[in-house]
Amino acid sequence: GDSVTQMEGPVTLSEEAFLTINCTYTATGYPSLFWYVQYPGEGLQLLLKATKADDKGSNKGFEATYRKETTSFHLEKGSVQVSDSAVYFCALSGNYGNNRLAFGKGNQVVVIP
């Protein structure tokens, strides 16, 4: 079935550092890919998405490119802020005909001032 794999472990980095969170997926057909973010005490929010190969999703300085050849959708940000501290989830929407999502385990990101 459809699945998403995120790199293991939390990510701790200093303010203004470069952030990368790896995400790979397994799916049949042509899924849509998403990054969701969960800030402390809040619900999951859509951060960005890409619906077809080579699309780049972007929002709030974050970017991710849908790479079909490597089945990846890595999240990047060039200069993180303390306010980016959150849990980030990679997800895909497969061929269910609705918005059913398969999520990765998530990565806790802690940005230190």
Next chain:
Amino acid sequence: GAGVSQSPRYKVAKRGQDVALRCDPISGHVSLFWYQQALGQGPEFLTYFQNEAQLDKSGLPSDRFFAERPEGSVSTLKIQRTQQEDSAVYLCASSSDRGNNSPLHFGNGTRLTVT
């Protein structure tokens, strides 16, 4: 309110008790999903409604789990004879269309602890 509302925010149940978790989706949203999120894990799909019809319940882990949405708006997830492994955050999400063109809006979840 403008968002998806879930209640209660926290629920503690003794093993064997029944619980009911409520979800108020965004008004007019057709699609409604329930997810289960164990500690340190990503959300796992439980069930999907399109209006009042439960079109997919393949993610429900056992027959102790039951969900309904009788009038196509508010939904209730019921867990009978709770077990410790049911401890998790239960998330509700809604979207405005039947397909996958509109984003999912998530509630803040209900944290269930079974003692």
